[in-house]
Amino acid sequence: MTTLPAGTPGQPLAVGLVGAGRMGSFHAESLAHRIPGARLAAVADPAPGAAQRLADRLGCPNALTDIGELLADPQIDAVVIATPARTHADLVEAAARAGKAVYCEKPMAVTLADADRAITAAHQAGVALQVGFNRRYDAGFRAAHEKVASGAIGTPQLLRSLTRDPKLADPAPIRPWTIFLETLIHDFDTLRYLNPGAEPVEVFAMADALVRPDFKDRGLLDTAVVTVRFDNGAIATAEANFQAVYGYDVRGEVFGSAGMLTMGDVRRTHLTSYGPDGIAAECVTYDQDLFHDAYVAELADFTTRVRTGTTPAVTGEDARAALSIALAAVQSITTNSPVLIDELKEQ
Amino acid sequence: MTTLPAGTPGQPLAVGLVGAGRMGSFHAESLAHRIPGARLAAVADPAPGAAQRLADRLGCPNALTDIGELLADPQIDAVVIATPARTHADLVEAAARAGKAVYCEKPMAVTLADADRAITAAHQAGVALQVGFNRRYDAGFRAAHEKVASGAIGTPQLLRSLTRDPKLADPAPIRPWTIFLETLIHDFDTLRYLNPGAEPVEVFAMADALVRPDFKDRGLLDTAVVTVRFDNGAIATAEANFQAVYGYDVRGEVFGSAGMLTMGDVRRTHLTSYGPDGIAAECVTYDQDLFHDAYVAELADFTTRVRTGTTPAVTGEDARAALSIALAAVQSITTNSPVLIDELKEQ
Amino acid sequence: MTTLPAGTPGQPLAVGLVGAGRMGSFHAESLAHRIPGARLAAVADPAPGAAQRLADRLGCPNALTDIGELLADPQIDAVVIATPARTHADLVEAAARAGKAVYCEKPMAVTLADADRAITAAHQAGVALQVGFNRRYDAGFRAAHEKVASGAIGTPQLLRSLTRDPKLADPAPIRPWTIFLETLIHDFDTLRYLNPGAEPVEVFAMADALVRPDFKDRGLLDTAVVTVRFDNGAIATAEANFQAVYGYDVRGEVFGSAGMLTMGDVRRTHLTSYGPDGIAAECVTYDQDLFHDAYVAELADFTTRVRTGTTPAVTGEDARAALSIALAAVQSITTNSPVLIDELKEQ
Amino acid sequence: MTTLPAGTPGQPLAVGLVGAGRMGSFHAESLAHRIPGARLAAVADPAPGAAQRLADRLGCPNALTDIGELLADPQIDAVVIATPARTHADLVEAAARAGKAVYCEKPMAVTLADADRAITAAHQAGVALQVGFNRRYDAGFRAAHEKVASGAIGTPQLLRSLTRDPKLADPAPIRPWTIFLETLIHDFDTLRYLNPGAEPVEVFAMADALVRPDFKDRGLLDTAVVTVRFDNGAIATAEANFQAVYGYDVRGEVFGSAGMLTMGDVRRTHLTSYGPDGIAAECVTYDQDLFHDAYVAELADFTTRVRTGTTPAVTGEDARAALSIALAAVQSITTNSPVLIDELKEQ
Incomplete structure (x- = not known):
């Protein structure tokens, strides 16, 4: 399986973060500072003020409380999903349908039906889907x-x-x-x-x-x-x-x-x-x-693979297994x- | 539970080895050289020549092919059983009935009925029964x-x-x-x-x-x-x-x-x-x-406990569990x- | 000893790299990508093409073969000196006289007279002077x-x-x-x-x-x-x-x-x-x-201290000692x- | 250099201990219990009661306060010298002249002249001389x-x-x-x-x-x-x-x-x-x-070498160097x- 390269050649990948909690904040910092090929283009979190605080801290111009708005933004090449576990599959599906490359924190789904739905959505959209099994990057x-x-x-x-x-x-x-x-x-x-x-x-x-x-x-x-x-x-x-x-x-x-x-x-x-x-x-x-280095490495690898259209190293099928x-x-x-x-x- | 002190005060414990294989040979060497309170008084092994070769090597005066003869020897205070596993329970029982303190290699028995029989025999005879879980002495x-x-x-x-x-x-x-x-x-x-x-x-x-x-x-x-x-x-x-x-x-x-x-x-x-x-x-x-040191330590501890009438540290009940x-x-x-x-x- | 804060408040520190060799390249990458408070503003190296290649790779707009030109640039807040050892003291002195905060790779000098000259220049200019003893940041x-x-x-x-x-x-x-x-x-x-x-x-x-x-x-x-x-x-x-x-x-x-x-x-x-x-x-x-993390940490600490006017943690006096x-x-x-x-x- | 085999064939080496302090006591225990080829034949220490207490504890029949008496005993094949350092060379010389194989604790001597004297005495007597550099047996x-x-x-x-x-x-x-x-x-x-x-x-x-x-x-x-x-x-x-x-x-x-x-x-x-x-x-x-095992191993090796007439592994020349x-x-x-x-x- 291959995916289409995403992003604009010569430009860093524009990544939107969904979920401004502890893990999301770390990924946001990586996107803002640690990964040359990516930039933090937007942050969305339904909790009042959460996205804004994180965006302000990292100099990100776009803070949203409506995740759908982020997914609908044509400037966004890829999304990082770091919300509570039970929301993951729906968000993967929605992001894939919106044509975004998707990095989703583990677990990608909590039922096999949800996992299948997320995987199918990514396949049908031809977008990359990588799951956050960070130990593979240690x-x-x-x-x-x-x-x-x-x-x-x-x-x-x-x-x-x-x-x-x-x-x-x-x-x-x-x-x-x-x-x-x-x-x-x-x-x-x-x-x-x-x-x-x-x-x-x-x-x-x-x-x-x-x-x-x-x-x-x-x-x-x-x-x-x-x-x-x-x-x-x-x-x-x-x-x-x-x-x-x-x-x-x-x-x-x-x-x-x-x-x-x-x-x-x-x-x-x-x-x-x-x-x-x-x-x-x-x-x-x-x-x-x-796992500091592993967290950065997995997002850097995701960025590289998305930009070059290479299949992610940790797939939706791995998440399902x-x-x-x-x-x-x-x-x-x-x-x-x-x-x-x-x-x-x-x- | 306590047992009667065995052996003659002021004399090393006279120990008979039953089973002159690899483990038995090591225990025999310990009894001959490494444990001041014990001496290797006899070796018995039904395999032709096995007991004799080991006894000769260690300067032990008494080599037998008939285990029963060793158990019947009134000069023997205690026995070390290092025969194949499935013979252990019978030998523990026989040794106990002969009034010998017993050190038995693991497993002491391979059925619960056998284990109970061995334990009961030792209790009834009032002799010490220690089992060879050597890791407890590491x-x-x-x-x-x-x-x-x-x-x-x-x-x-x-x-x-x-x-x-x-x-x-x-x-x-x-x-x-x-x-x-x-x-x-x-x-x-x-x-x-x-x-x-x-x-x-x-x-x-x-x-x-x-x-x-x-x-x-x-x-x-x-x-x-x-x-x-x-x-x-x-x-x-x-x-x-x-x-x-x-x-x-x-x-x-x-x-x-x-x-x-x-x-x-x-x-x-x-x-x-x-x-x-x-x-x-x-x-x-x-x-x-x-486990060289542990093997020596367990037999030394057995020797000390037998001579002082102290209950062994690793009992038949432990073997059963x-x-x-x-x-x-x-x-x-x-x-x-x-x-x-x-x-x-x-x- | 304190130094005046350098750089423009709210802006990353504009750092010029002098010396585009192995160590210099690593520091340049850190300035470009790993240290939020700094940016790689210029690269200078007298070797033909060296500065240009490094600047191109890191998206730095300013590549020079004349180190003096870099030191004279009023846009530059601080310099990182990563040239051969025997040039360090002169460059520290020149950079200090130009009012730049100075990070200098070890050894800062190879004679005590040179060391004293470099230290004095920094003191007189009131600029920060930090030396690259990276193990202190491990x-x-x-x-x-x-x-x-x-x-x-x-x-x-x-x-x-x-x-x-x-x-x-x-x-x-x-x-x-x-x-x-x-x-x-x-x-x-x-x-x-x-x-x-x-x-x-x-x-x-x-x-x-x-x-x-x-x-x-x-x-x-x-x-x-x-x-x-x-x-x-x-x-x-x-x-x-x-x-x-x-x-x-x-x-x-x-x-x-x-x-x-x-x-x-x-x-x-x-x-x-x-x-x-x-x-x-x-x-x-x-x-x-x-020492990857230590190299980044020392430059990040230098950046922070320079921006806040805090005396560097590894001083010219340490280099002299x-x-x-x-x-x-x-x-x-x-x-x-x-x-x-x-x-x-x-x- | 070889030495004559010492001791009686088929009998353990009869070793006399000189010096019943901490190190001497450990060696005495080894000779009594841990080294099959040796036996503790005598203990000598000028301190009143010291030799007797150690000999009693280890079942050694011969406790002396006069070291010369031990060296003169024709039943003694070898001596272990564990007295204060400054007495070593004299004792090595005396023991060698008495025809005993000698194991001497380090240092064998505290002047080069003493070292030479001890070495020469052992060579002239044709006796084994081993020095207690126990780390070589670790x-x-x-x-x-x-x-x-x-x-x-x-x-x-x-x-x-x-x-x-x-x-x-x-x-x-x-x-x-x-x-x-x-x-x-x-x-x-x-x-x-x-x-x-x-x-x-x-x-x-x-x-x-x-x-x-x-x-x-x-x-x-x-x-x-x-x-x-x-x-x-x-x-x-x-x-x-x-x-x-x-x-x-x-x-x-x-x-x-x-x-x-x-x-x-x-x-x-x-x-x-x-x-x-x-x-x-x-x-x-x-x-x-x-160094428990090393202490035993060095004395066991000394015993074996003395009994077989093999040159010791740690010589007087090593001690001199x-x-x-x-x-x-x-x-x-x-x-x-x-x-x-x-x-x-x-x-």
């Missing part, structure tokens, strides 16, 4: 992927990917399956990325509310372990927890017939301290520290049994 | 256990223990459930050790023959991931594979409400090399290198569903 | 400095700083004392940075041509160890070599009465590989990878004896 | 030596060896040059061991009393950096300090034309803790933990100038 995870793809560790047999957030986000907005649909979705994509060419076939999940047991009756799960069997035989584990007191912990491991790779490092810097209590080092706390594992995990929790991806019931 | 795993027990990482929420053997043992003697009953049994015990006071309640396993797919039809599994839910909510993963090309890999991780601990190091020494191809270090290949997880994993593989420990069906 | 070295300054390791007693370049640069342009004046100058500054408040009092150096013994008769030294005694008693070692086959190696260590800090990591990413030959990881090869150690090392090599900084003979 | 340092010897890192160009003791020993018994003659003597030997075939030619030392400045007027130095030039061009640094609050720190580094090796690890175990304050690990505090560097460092401190080993003045 130097360590990327090098691991390339080594596995090159056969350096033989056939993958055991994989592990984990995410431990630094602290439990305010539980109010967390919906019952957030841990699978919004957190572990990264790990499900990472497992596919570290097992290139293989696809998941069976999923089993165990989960619980251990960080905040008081929210368990509201269906809030904050600790989960998901086992995934792939069609090349590899057995993978994805693990998440919402409150790591030591920092933001993202690690991966691939064990194969000819070797093993490990990735991930919670250290903030290369400084190590030695004192009467032993050895000490500081941890990374915020994900924008840990990770979503399938997440939905199978949800179903596994509900039924307390392993779930075949092919027999996944749409919820 | 300095790193032990320090981790103590930190968890002291509350340093709060309540455990996620655990991991893995074993990857350096190479696939000759598959001929491997029986279908070896990976659970003889390999992962270590990890199941480690998970209990790292989650002190908690007990397993539910088990799910995925496994396959990925190292030697040609033996799959003989039921040989060489790769497995087991998920275990504990009664304190913690969710644990145990993972094994029979052929790690890089060496002998044993690691553990405990994540809790107040911190995380990691254990295990495959490095052979503290030497690191830097060259045109980057950074390099050598790995540990044989388990007797990796680990076996329960292993048998639940077997049942989970057979039924492809999670298994409650309380509803475990005896095979 | 997160690990900076955190170490702050810990030492806070008293976390007590009084420094032993220090170490080392630089090993990935490969011997073409020896033709290397002048006899390059290893001290251009390479170890970083380490001399680092030692001062890691021993805040202390000053060097005595220096002894050993050096040789081990990488290229054939150039020894031309006075080319490629391997050196310098011992420095500080006025707080600390004894420090600086070490350099021009050809590390494994990569670019920059490390530091401070040992004090209450602890130790180590800094520096040659690993390229957090990926570790395990295979039949053991454990492996890749090394950083180019200094712009290793590091130069004193370098010149003492040169004298120590020449006399094969320790040299007191206070009795340093100007060459 | 697995990491040994693997490094072998790699360098095999050419894996090309020609050594830069070396480092350091010793930081966990705490300042009671300063009363410390004599002025202890840091060179008793502490750094290890590092001087290590530098030779890591630069096989090369010999030191020039030495420069800086030292101070930073841990206990109040003892400086008594000539007590507790912090030192020594630079050594070798005849293959390599430049080496040896560094020592008497009070590392974090533990016992012994590390080495060899940088060569084809790579680098690093050795040494202060971690007590492979346990790492992660908590709100970051990452933590415990340090090794006592040298008998850090390390002593030469130490004495050159002393002279360098006294004269504040570099000292050529060949022009070393005997004190």
